[in-house]
Amino acid sequence: MSACIRLLETQRSLERRCTDFCDSLHPERTVQLADLVSDPAAPQKLGIDHWFDQNLFRRRIRSGWQFLTGLPGELPRKVPLVFYQRTDPEEDRLEFARRFEFRNFRRRFASAPAEASYLMPFTNFSAGLAGTKEDRDRRIMPLMKFSSRVSLTSADARCAEELQDTCVFGYPAYDLPTVLGVSGSVATDYMAREIVHDLGHAWLPPVVHDAEPIHDAIMVRAMKASPLRTYRDDWERIVHLECTSPIFFATGMPLLESYMSQGQHDDHALFLAEMLVEHLRKTAGPKQRLALWTLPQQQVGRSVEHRVNLIMDTVIERGFARYGNQVELH
Numbered sequence: 479m480s481a482c483i484r485l486l487e488t489q490r491s492l493e494r495r496c497t498d499f500c501d502s503l504h505p506e507r508t509v510q511l512a513d514l515v516s517d518p519a520a521p522q523k524l525g526i527d528h529w530f531d532q533n534l535f536r537r538r539i540r541s542g543w544q545f546l547t548g549l550p551g552e553l554p555r556k557v558p559l560v561f562y563q564r565t566d567p568e569e570d571r572l573e574f575a576r577r578f579e580f581r582n583f584r585r586r587f588a589s590a591p592a593e594a595s596y597l598m599p600f601t602n603f604s605a606g607l608a609g610t611k612e613d614r615d616r617r618i619m620p621l622m623k624f625s626s627r628v629s630l631t632s633a634d635a636r637c638a639e640e641l642q643d644t645c646v647f648g649y650p651a652y653d654l655p656t657v658l659g660v661s662g663s664v665a666t667d668y669m670a671r672e673i674v675h676d677l678g679h680a681w682l683p684p685v686v687h688d689a690e691p692i693h694d695a696i697m698v699r700a701m702k703a704s705p706l707r708t709y710r711d712d713w714e715r716i717v718h719l720e721c722t723s724p725i726f727f728a729t730g731m732p733l734l735e736s737y738m739s740q741g742q743h744d745d746h747a748l749f750l751a752e753m754l755v756e757h758l759r760k761t762a763g764p765k766q767r768l769a770l771w772t773l774p775q776q777q778v779g780r781s782v783e784h785r786v787n788l789i790m791d792t793v794i795e796r797g798f799a800r801y802g803n804q805v806e807l808h
């Protein structure tokens with residue numbers, strides 16, 4: 479059976495297990511992952527059909543799923559049900575204005591559109607939803623993502639009670655190419671990377687914060703994306719490498735520095751570039767994290783790609799045994 483069919487079957491059986499919950503989601507704004515990879519009408523329902531590349535998205539999700547199901551062992555109990563929801567720009571604008579009251583937020587997002595809060599380094603997950611079960615209009619909170627796995631406040635407890643043991647993720651669908659300044663296919667890869675990354679978290683052993691870059695690189699590699707032949711500009715190339723190249727943590731900073739030093743960029747472009755710089759610093763900056771990528775002595779002199787692949791293979795071979803701590807390779 480192909481990985482894609484297995485993915486669809488797993489998602490459908492989770493939908494059946496959570497029928498009441500799925501029925502309570504806003505019907506005009508919600509699309510299940512199984513539909514997003516298989517139903518040609520799904521992107522239009524999410525309002526992303528003018529840029530979303532459904533074939534490309536399906537290929538990436540399938541590769542990620544193939545990697546995870548190819549690992550030894552049973553399908554874990556916590557395989558998540560995934561849904562997407564069309565965002566409402568007006569709700570986002572109001573939430574953005576509310577957050578703008580806070581000085582730190584204002585300083586950081588002064589030149590950003592509201593939807594920038596959805597980009598990967600910034601988003602927060604909520605275990606609560608707007609709307610009610612009775613009105614069947616439940617929606618992901620504006621500028622948030624939904625995860626039934628995050629710790630609960632009493633207001634959120636109702637969803638978790640309904641879902642009991644099932645893990646559910648909800649993602650916003652918005653005009654990603656405009657927010658990110660890239661083409662539709664690059665935005666599709668960016669969108670696929672996020673879910674493949676999160677599927678890995680639901681699947682694999684818990685990752686300590688310092689090992690998160692290794693998790694990210696392993697899941698990016700699992701998507702099996704190649705660089706495009708041409709990009710519309712340097713920025714698009716950088717964004718695409720960031721979400722498809724497992725060695726970006728080691729090669730991205732010079733690219734970003736050179737991009738930022740050339741020519742005039744508008745405030746939005748600089749905001750986005752700084753976002754990636756910050757993300758990279760978190761990924762590979764502090765010494766203790768760099769130590770995770772320490773390489774066996776005999777490998778010095780080999781290419782970055784070779785060495786990074788070796789580290790990832792070792793982590794996988796050892797059954798992610800040291801995923802929760804420093805990776806020992808000596």
Ligand SMILES: [Zn+2]
Pocket residue numbers: 675679690693
């Ligand atoms: Zn992560």
